[in-house]
Amino acid sequence: MVSHFASKYLKSSYKAISLLDQPCLSLSQLKQIQCHLIVSGTIADPFAAGKLLSRFGISEKSDLSHAYALFRLIPNRSAFIWNTIIRAFTEHGQLNGAILLSKEMLGNGFWYNNYTFSFVFRACSELKDVSLGLMYHTHVIKLGWEVYDFVQNGLIHFYATCDCMDIARKLFDASKTRDVISWTAVINGYVKRGNIGFAKELFDQMPEKNAVSWSTMINGHVQSGLFLEALEMFDDMQVAGIRPNHAAIVGALSACAFLGALDQGRWIHAYMKRNKIELDRALGTALVDMYAKCGCIEMACHVFEDIPRKDVLAYTSFISGLANHGESARAMEVFNRMESEGVGPNEVTFICVLNACSRMGFVEEGLRIFESIKGVYGMEPVVQHYGCLVDLLGRAGMLEQARKVVKEMPVKPDSYVLGALLNACRVHSDIDLGKEMVKGLADQSLDHGGVHVLLSNIYAAINKWDDAESVRKVMDEKKVEKLLYKIFLVLLLLIQLWLIAQSTIGKTNGRLTGIESLCRTCQSVLVCKQGCLLNAKVDSTIRRFNSIREPKTFEKKGKKGKSHFTGCLEPVKRR
Numbered sequence: 001m002v003s004h005f006a007s008k009y010l011k012s013s014y015k016a017i018s019l020l021d022q023p024c025l026s027l028s029q030l031k032q033i034q035c036h037l038i039v040s041g042t043i044a045d046p047f048a049a050g051k052l053l054s055r056f057g058i059s060e061k062s063d064l065s066h067a068y069a070l071f072r073l074i075p076n077r078s079a080f081i082w083n084t085i086i087r088a089f090t091e092h093g094q095l096n097g098a099i100l101l102s103k104e105m106l107g108n109g110f111w112y113n114n115y116t117f118s119f120v121f122r123a124c125s126e127l128k129d130v131s132l133g134l135m136y137h138t139h140v141i142k143l144g145w146e147v148y149d150f151v152q153n154g155l156i157h158f159y160a161t162c163d164c165m166d167i168a169r170k171l172f173d174a175s176k177t178r179d180v181i182s183w184t185a186v187i188n189g190y191v192k193r194g195n196i197g198f199a200k201e202l203f204d205q206m207p208e209k210n211a212v213s214w215s216t217m218i219n220g221h222v223q224s225g226l227f228l229e230a231l232e233m234f235d236d237m238q239v240a241g242i243r244p245n246h247a248a249i250v251g252a253l254s255a256c257a258f259l260g261a262l263d264q265g266r267w268i269h270a271y272m273k274r275n276k277i278e279l280d281r282a283l284g285t286a287l288v289d290m291y292a293k294c295g296c297i298e299m300a301c302h303v304f305e306d307i308p309r310k311d312v313l314a315y316t317s318f319i320s321g322l323a324n325h326g327e328s329a330r331a332m333e334v335f336n337r338m339e340s341e342g343v344g345p346n347e348v349t350f351i352c353v354l355n356a357c358s359r360m361g362f363v364e365e366g367l368r369i370f371e372s373i374k375g376v377y378g379m380e381p382v383v384q385h386y387g388c389l390v391d392l393l394g395r396a397g398m399l400e401q402a403r404k405v406v407k408e409m410p411v412k413p414d415s416y417v418l419g420a421l422l423n424a425c426r427v428h429s430d431i432d433l434g435k436e437m438v439k440g441l442a443d444q445s446l447d448h449g450g451v452h453v454l455l456s457n458i459y460a461a462i463n464k465w466d467d468a469e470s471v472r473k474v475m476d477e478k479k480v481e482k483l484l485y486k487i488f489l490v491l492l493l494l495i496q497l498w499l500i501a502q503s504t505i506g507k508t509n510g511r512l513t514g515i516e517s518l519c520r521t522c523q524s525v526l527v528c529k530q531g532c533l534l535n536a537k538v539d540s541t542i543r544r545f546n547s548i549r550e551p552k553t554f555e556k557k558g559k560k561g562k563s564h565f566t567g568c569l570e571p572v573k574r575r
Contacts, residue, residue: 017042020051027063030055034070046078053081057088064092077108083115095123099132112139114148121154125161133158153182160189180206184213191220209240215248218255227255231264243275246283253286262294269303279306285314292321312338312346320352328356332365347382354388358395366392383409387417394424399433426457 016036019025025033034052037043043052053074057067071077071085082105089098102120106112112120117140124133137155145151152175159168165186172178172186183206190199203209203217214237221230234252237244244252249268256265269287272279279287284307291300304310304318315338322331335353338345345353350373357366370389373381386409393402402421406413425433459468 017048017051020055027061043073044075046076046081049074050078050080050084053084057084058091064088064094079110079113082110083119086116087119090119090123095127098123111143114145114150117145118150118154121158125158128162130162130164133162149177149179152177153179156182157185160185163193165189165193180208180210180213184216187213188216191216191223194224196220196224196226209242211242211245211248214242215245215251218248218251222251222254227258230255246280250282250286253290257290257293260294262296265290265294281307281309281311281314285317288314288321289317292324297321297325297327310343312343312349315343316346316349316352319349323352323356328360331356332362344377351384351388354385354392358388358392361396363392363396383411383414383417387420390417391420394420397428399424399428399430403433422458
């Protein structure tokens with residue numbers, strides 16, 4: 001039975017071919033056009049076949065499997081048809097298939113052209129296959145395509161993506177037709193290497209910047225720990241008239257989360273609402289993380305519920321926030337909900353959940369979750385999971401079981417695992433197990449200051465003063481300090497300095513010279529990078545304080561002179 005579409009529109013091959021320019025055609029209608037072209041013999045025309053293949057392979061309503069079947073039916077394949085199917089495989093992530101098709105293309109007597117190279121270099125970039133890319137580069141030189149824009153940009157992007165920055169920069173400097181894609185590719189290569197200075201220098205030289213180049217730099221500053229600079233770039237992006245894309249917003253929210261910049265985070269959230277930016281999983285997860293780290297756990301909860309099709313990252317971010325706010329019971333509820341909805345946890349999820357169980361004393365639940373890592377989800381527990389389990393058992397006073405875990409774990413216990421068990425021995429005054437652990441640890445090379453301190457304390461508790469002194473000598477040789485008592489003094493001082501800074505910022509915009517000096521003094525206390533378990537948290541706090549040494553005001557002047565992004569960083573609010 002002939003359909004209404006076929007009877008009305010497919011009266012001639014010319015009409016059928018012209019219909020392929022209509023973007024609103026469904027897959028069913030495209031298949032009817034294909035049938036007409038096959039029956040009429042027009043499929044043998046490379047022009048008609050190429051247009052039809054493009055619709056099946058690279059349009060919005062594409063069907064790669066059908067496109068490949070059609071490709072095999074086409075009797076007279078042109079270079080355009082070969083390039084179209086290679087492009088289709090590349091855009092659908094079938095990278096090895098694209099490479100095989102390119103080799104088949106060469107075997108069928110079709111030389112690569114500039115379009116072919118742009119697709120195969122993209123596939124090599126995503127495969128991170130340097131040797132394969134070098135092979136195609138030799139074809140470029142042999143065939144004389146190195147002067148073409150598509151090929152140059154493809155080569156630069158390939159080498160930058162594969163961390164061959166020397167070659168990428170040499171090609172970039174030699175190129176006379178650099179576009180925003182090649183500029184961004186080199187900048188992104190430097191960012192991935194951690195060379196944010198080179199990236200910024202190149203970014204400042206760009207004649208034309210787009211949202212991708214801006215977001216690359218914003219996220220590069222975040223990855224390098226330059227959070228205040230990331231927020232400044234986010235503001236500069238808007239001043240330049242570039243609408244922030246999702247990647248830029250995620251980067252700015254990450255910077256707000258680390259700095260505890262709640263006002264800026266709220267402003268970005270309001271900006272999203274004003275501009276009707278759809279809340280996807282990446283944006284939702286970044287908002288949840290920001291609100292949780294800035295102390296607004298209930299707001300994080302509201303955002304979490306609004307995230308469509310929540311994935312493991314969204315769940316993990318929310319569970320971590322709840323656990324860090326002491327909401328361990330709610331964290332467990334969210335984890336159970338995650339399991340019931342069929343979202344598989346990852347390694348970080350299990351660390352967060354096991355920590356929540358440890359804090360609440362949920363021993364049976366924690367053991368069940370630990371067993372499920374391998375038994376249910378087929379993952380091998382890593383050392384951090386064993387550390388959480390030892391801490392769980394140790395806090396509950398189940399020291400013998402904790403010792404058994406340490407002895408039988410398939411991976412070598414690190415300082416955190418051993419430190420958790422040693423601390424449990426100290427807390428529960430289990431001198432016998434402490435003696436056993438001391439014997440087992442005596443010959444191990446431990447570089448973690450907290451474990452050294454615990455070893456020294458346990459030796460002292462069993463009156464082995466000579467051994468305690470020997471541990472202290474090792475600590476002195478390794479420049480490991482007993483920082484526990486200093487940590488709390490530094491934290492208290494930082495809180496006081498923060499309050500002073502806030503009140504001072506309200507009165508003057510000058511440099512906080514005196515406070516900066518005090519902050520430097522606090523930092524000098526923590527010169528040793530192998531201090532106790534809390535050292536990372538204190539270092540984080542100090543970096544947050546440093547961000548307000550010289551007050552910054554983020555301003556964007558609109559046409560009416562109104563400020564859109566203002567305010568100084570405010571202290572982190574914790575429960």
